[in-house]
Amino acid sequence: MSEDVTASNDYVDLLEPPFNHPDADVIVRSISSKVDFRVIRSFLSFASPVWQSMLLMPQAEGSKEMKDGLAIIPLEEDHDTLETLLRFCYPLGAGATMPPLQFAAEVFEAARKYCLDGVESAMMKQITELYLHTQPLHLFAFATRFGMYDERRIAARQTLCMPLLERSYIDELEWITAGSYIRLQEYHIRCGEVASNLAQNLDWVTRDSYVWFECTECARRDGATWVVTISENRRKWVYSKWWQDFMTVMGRALRERPSPATVKDQGLVDEALGKACAACQVCRTRVFGEMREFCELLAEEVDETTKAIVLF
Numbered sequence: 001m002s003e004d005v006t007a008s009n010d011y012v013d014l015l016e017p018p019f020n021h022p023d024a025d026v027i028v029r030s031i032s033s034k035v036d037f038r039v040i041r042s043f044l045s046f047a048s049p050v051w052q053s054m055l056l057m058p059q060a061e062g063s064k065e066m067k068d069g070l071a072i073i074p075l076e077e078d079h080d081t082l083e084t085l086l087r088f089c090y091p092l093g094a095g096a097t098m099p100p101l102q103f104a105a106e107v108f109e110a111a112r113k114y115c116l117d118g119v120e121s122a123m124m125k126q127i128t129e130l131y132l133h134t135q136p137l138h139l140f141a142f143a144t145r146f147g148m149y150d151e152r153r154i155a156a157r158q159t160l161c162m163p164l165l166e167r168s169y170i171d172e173l174e175w176i177t178a179g180s181y182i183r184l185q186e187y188h189i190r191c192g193e194v195a196s197n198l199a200q201n202l203d204w205v206t207r208d209s210y211v212w213f214e215c216t217e218c219a220r221r222d223g224a225t226w227v228v229t230i231s232e233n234r235r236k237w238v239y240s241k242w243w244q245d246f247m248t249v250m251g252r253a254l255r256e257r258p259s260p261a262t263v264k265d266q267g268l269v270d271e272a273l274g275k276a277c278a279a280c281q282v283c284r285t286r287v288f289g290e291m292r293e294f295c296e297l298l299a300e301e302v303d304e305t306t307k308a309i310v311l312f
């Protein structure tokens with residue numbers, strides 16, 4: 001039996017935890033970066049059937065490369081990609097942190113290449129938590145690229161919180177087709193149409209005793225300029241001009257950002273409350289509680305109505 005081939009001294013060991021553990025029994029090598037990772041073989045086998053096969057694969061006599069008595073698995077990925085992958089393979093992630101989205105895509109590609117299903121799930125969970133509320137369009141592009149349809153749907157819905165049609169170019173749009181982006185825009189437009197309609201068509205309103213329907217002071221000063229129909233085909237005059245203005249502004253806002261968060265935009269609500277308190281002594285005594293109740297109901301209606309719109 002010939003002796004094992006000795007590893008070149010050009011390769012550097014990464015000795016940060018967990019890659020300095022004394023129980024490490026195999027080396028994963030980044031050929032492109034010339035970096036070695038000392039890892040525990042059982043973690044690799046459990047995480048990836050591809051790596052398990054590589055560990056079990058018999059090698060020709062005399063060709064088995066070794067270093068410090070440990071077998072070497074040479075891989076083509078760079079050391080940053082492999083470090084992230086390997087950390088996710090260890091219990092509790094072993095300090096794995098999510099890199100910027102462009103680099104995360106490279107890591108995700110490698111995870112898919114080696115059938116690291118658990119790593120894919122863990123990464124997708126972290127990416128969703130990081131980007132859903134701050135950069136939903138970036139998340140949509142990422143999820144679309146990798147066929148993660150649940151996350152794609154969630155991200156698309158979160159884009160309703162922003163005026164999508166005014167968005168500038170982002171690098172992540174290169175990951176998806178023009179068709180995917182157009183369908184997202186059409187989804188946004190349809191949601192905007194049904195949400196903004198709620199500010200004009202008040203069939204969903206069940207309560208007829210709001211102050212803007214009953215205020216005699218507003219009726220005396222402004223008259224009735226808007227008649228609406230609420231539930232059960234009941235016609236109500238809107239006496240408060242400040243509330244008409246609020247609903248007009250809200251309708252425009254919902255067309256651009258058809259989300260419950262838009263209804264709860266404190267800036268829009270505060271402006272209406274300020275007008276009510278300045279214009280009418282009667283309204284100011286009731287408006288805070290009744291506007292809070294009304295906006296909660298409107299937000300629920302926006303949520304339910306837009307949920308019925310399907311992203312294709």
